[in-house]
Structures are given as C-alpha cells and as structure tokens.
Amino acid sequence: MQTITELLGEHGPLAQHLSGFAPRAQQQAMAEQVIRTLEKDGLLIAEAGTGTGKTFAYLVPALLHCQGSGKKVMISTGTKNLQDQLYHRDLPTVRDALGVSTTVALLKGRANYLCHYRLEMQEGRRTRPQQQDQLARIRAWSRQTKRGDTAELSAVPEDSPVWPMVTSTSDNCLGGDCPAYSECFVMQARKDAQEADVIVVNHHLFFADMALRDEGFGEVLPGVNAFIFDEAHQLPEVASVFFGLNFSSRQLQDLGRDTLIEVHAEAPDEDRMQPCLTALDKAARDFRLALGVDNRRAPWKELATQTSVHDSAENLLTILNRLAELLDGLAQRGKGLERCWRRALELRVQLGQFLVGDEPLTADSYEEDNATESIESTETGVPGSQVHIQWFETHSRGFVLHMTPLEIHETFRSYVDKQRSAWIFTSATLAVGDSFTHFARNLGLDDAASQRWDSPFDFARQALLYVPTDLPQPNTPDYTTAVVEAARPVINAAGGRTFFLLTSHRALREVARQLEGSIDFPLLVQGTLTRPELLERFRELGNAVLIGTSSFWEGVDVRGEALSCVVIDKLPFSSPGEPVLQARLEAMREQGLNPFFDHQVPQAVITLKQGVGRLIRDVQDSGVLMICDPRLFGKSYGRIFRNSLPPMPVTRDAADVKHFFEVHRN
Ligand code: SF4
Incomplete structure (x- = not known):
C-alpha cells in the first residue's frame, strides 16, 4: 500500500489522473500530518501558504480514513461557493484518482x-x-x-x-x-448526510447546529469521527454570531407575513388578527424611529435609559404578547398556526430577555418554556452561558438587537471535548509570524499541535513589495488622496491589471471618484455589479483596475496576467468604534492584557495576509504588492506585519516597480 506521500508524489495516482498536477513537498508533509491527526483523534492547527494545495492535503487523508472503516468525516468550508466546489469538483476528482468508494454528501442550511x-x-x-x-x-x-x-x-x-x-x-x-x-428536500439532504462517509457543510451551518438552532444536521454530529475546517480563520467570527441572540425587525415582518398566510388558509373567520398585525408593524416602525434617524451600530447602553426607547420597546412587547395570545387560541387549527404561535412566544421572550439584559436562552430553554405553554418570563440560568455584549444596529427600514458573547472559547472547547473526535483547522492565514496563539486562544485550542507550511511559490523572484515614502499618517484628512496619487504611477507601470483594496466604504467611494475618468484603464467598482460579474469582467478585460473593500480581500482567485498588482491603502485594523470590538478590548484591559498587541494587531495581520494572498496564485504569476500605510515601517509593530508576509524583496522606490514590470513582461 502506498503512503500518503507516494499518493501525492510524482508517480502517484493524483499525478497520473490529473493533468497539471504538480507534486509539492509542503502538500505531502501536511497530508502526512493530517492522517496522523485523524488516526489519533488529535487537534491540529495547520497554516498552508498559497499554492500548497491544502485541499488535496486534507481530502486524500479524509477519504482514505473513511474507506472501509465505517468512520465519518465532516468538512466545513467558509462559503457555500467553496462548499459546491469541494463537493462537485475536488472530491469526485480525488475519489476517482484514489479509486475509493467513500460516499459523500453535501449539506447546506435550510x-x-x-x-x-x-x-x-x-x-x-x-x-x-x-x-x-x-x-x-x-x-x-x-x-x-x-x-x-x-x-x-x-x-x-x-x-x-x-x-x-x-x-x-x-x-x-x-x-x-x-x-x-x-x-422534503431538507429532510432528504439530512438523510443523505447521515448515510454518507464524508459530509461537506459550511461554517454557518455547523455553528447554527452547534448553537441548537436546528438548521439541519444535529442528528448527524454525534456520529462524526473527524472535523476538518477549511478557511478556519473565519471561525471565531462566525461562532460569535451563532452563540449570540439577534432580534430583528425582519423576524417580525416574516412572522407577520407567515401568520397572515396561515390565518387566510386555516382561520379566515378570525377578524382580530389583521388589526393586531397592523399594530405590530407600526410598533416595530415606532421602535426603529426611537432608535434615532441615523444608520449605526452602537452599544445598547447608549439608548437603554431613554424614555422614548423604553416606551416603544414596551409597546412592542405588549403587542407581541397580544399576537401570541391570539395565536394561542388558533394554534389547534393547524400546524402552520401552531408554529407561528411558537415563534411569537420566542420573539416575545427574546425581546424581554434583551430589555432586561439577561443571557440569551438556548433552543432547549425555549422548548421547556413552550412545553408549559407559558408566555411568562422563564429561568435564564443557561448552563455554560457567558457574558454577552448588548448592542444594536439600525438601517433605513429596520433594526437588529444583538447579544454577542464576549468570548466563545469556553463554549467551543467544551464542544470539542464532548465530541472525542479529530479536529483539524486549516487556512492560508492562521499564524502571526510563527505564532498561532491568537487563533488558538480564540477557540480554546491552546493545547493543539500547530504547523505552518510556507507557500511553494518563489516570492523572491515572483513578487515585489513596494511601500512608498512621504505618505501622511492614515488618520490625516487627505490620506486617501495621497494614496491615489502614489498609486497612479504604479497602476500605469502595471498597465492596469490592479486590485485596489480599501479598508472602508468611505475610502472606496473616494478612490472611485478620484480615478473615474482619470486613468487609461477600465475601472470596475464594487457595488456596481455583483462580485462574480466584476471578477468575470476583470478577467476578460485583462487591463482593468478593480476597486473593492472587504469582500475582495479573500476568497478571490485571479490567476495569470490580468492581476499583476495589489494596492492596499491601510493596515486593516478593525474600526475601534465597533461595539463588539470596543467591549472585547475593554474586557482585555480589565484582565491585564494588552488589547492592541493581543487582539488588534494579530487580527489585522491575518486580514492583511488574506489581501496579500490575492497577488500570487500560481507558479507562473508575478506582481507588485503596494502597501501604502507608513506605519508598516514607521511604527514598531510594523515589523510584526512585515514578518508575517511572504518573503519578497522590499523597495521604497517607485523606479524599482517600473523596472520589475519591465523585466516581468519580457
Ligand atoms: S415545511 Fe419543513 S418539512 Fe415541510 S417541506 Fe418545508 S422544509 Fe420540508
């Protein structure tokens, strides 16, 4: 029997079946580590630089691990697109090449x-x-x-x-x-997942189920022997969303719409429902108005004591009560009406919990609550519950009230311990320098084995980092204008072919306004077309400049000459005005930690690595990375960012950029 290294080697089945397959030492080493982790139910954090081929490095061991053993592996990806790619393209390819009969299922959210x-x-x-x-x-x-x-x-x-x-x-x-x-398609997909050896899910679905939201595969989880998370750097953020509580105007609208449909079908004689739903709609709009005219995200404590907010929230609660009472009387008439009744109860309890600042209830708590058919407030002692951050966001027509956990590492770790499986976390961006401390601490994985495999690309030859001199500090008012002026000669030298990655929507609009009509290349701006359409246009045009914010910093793969330059305006620190970040930084200060170095810098390093990863996607690629932020060299922490980047030559001279493109175009 061939070893993993042989299977992924130059005479192995992958090389024989796949045209263009290039054996890579990093891929083989990672695959060996993955199979060892699977065999001993271990914990592994694995950073695989761009081009390592990490997908095959975990798929080959995963398929072999299941083959004929009755074992089950769950693979979770960051997005549904990646999920589809894995299920429809990569898994069949590897399975055919290995000649194994491992069964595979795809499971998405409802x-x-x-x-x-x-x-x-x-x-x-x-x-x-x-x-x-x-x-x-x-x-x-x-x-x-x-x-x-x-x-x-x-x-x-x-x-x-x-x-x-x-x-x-x-x-x-x-x-x-x-x-x-x-x-039912949902039930069919669940059944397929229960019967398959390998199940492909996404992080949202995984955490929705972990947080007992009944999204689709809770019954599958106990039988899983190994969990592999790709794009694992996204996990702490996704987990925070699902371990918290959200109460939104959208949920109220959906409930109102569904109730109306069910009442028309099952209880057309109930004439008190329409006025109640109209009152609910008005109460939700009044509450939105009480939160202020601006669209914003802010800590709840800023508004919690205002009389108008308190009164409109109480009014909303009263009408939700009224709706729940009306639906209680109708619940016997049909299952649809009964579900609406339960939803009204849940929303009423959630809003009540939020207003008094208690911890969110879990799904189990709701079931207990509903079993007694009580709409009175319930016990809030949730096992394992943690401190939550209360905050709100408003947009033109609605609102969301959030309770986000301050930390998720205890909850996540207790789940890991309960499952007694192998857990593998991989991504191109998990480490800060050589350290995995930040990622491991966020998920409670301090005892996990960790390893980095550098990209096999020759960055010293294929890439150049350009950091211009004389740019003002990023907080000065004319910073974006200075960035655009510094980037113009670089874009010209590149012949377009540039991703201009910004750290805010305000900067995006500003850069778009300044470049519009003033460059000789087609300009593509985020928001004018969908992301796939913009990327397709970018590839087709071959000399375009694409301006984008966060959604273009990761998950984008443009190989070849169409993308030869990436310009980044600032080191991507999260906005300190974000209410969740504010609360987390404050809590770290209270624990005697240094929030800047222990949280903000590592987080920004990981985001920067994602953005930088757009440039070199293939052994044939070459290009210039321009990071405009003077803090990269002007501040002591700039070294942490520089040490986390692929090993490429650095210049502060625009003439070197021109020379680089001249050389690499010949
Ligand atoms: S209501 Fe539920 S069970 Fe019925 S078809 Fe829809 S998803 Fe399936």
Missing part, C-alpha cells in the same frame, strides 16, 4: 432548499409581476429538481425576495407534521 409546503402556500397570493415571474420559474424547476438546491436555479437571483417565501427556517418548518414531509 434556506438553500426549496420548501414544497411554503411554495404551495404562495399559490394565489398577490405579488409584484417580477416576483410572479420568478415564482413561475421556481414552480417549473420544482417539478424537475432532484435535490431542490436553490443554487441550481440561476435564473432567479440569489438575493431575490422570492427565495425567503419558498424556503424554510427552523421557525416556520412544520417538521414531521408537514404534509410534504415525505418529499
């Missing part, structure tokens, strides 16, 4: 599967003409689809308001009481 019941409930409802057209397409597709995955129907945009009407949430799914249960 919102990705057509719900027959909700589609049926839309029948005869009045909607806008465009939505009617989209519903007709969905109906036609529903008769032929085998998996009901909404990604199959590209004719209806991903963000169409029609999708929430015809997909389910854990709130509105009828489960075993559903008339369409036997043909």
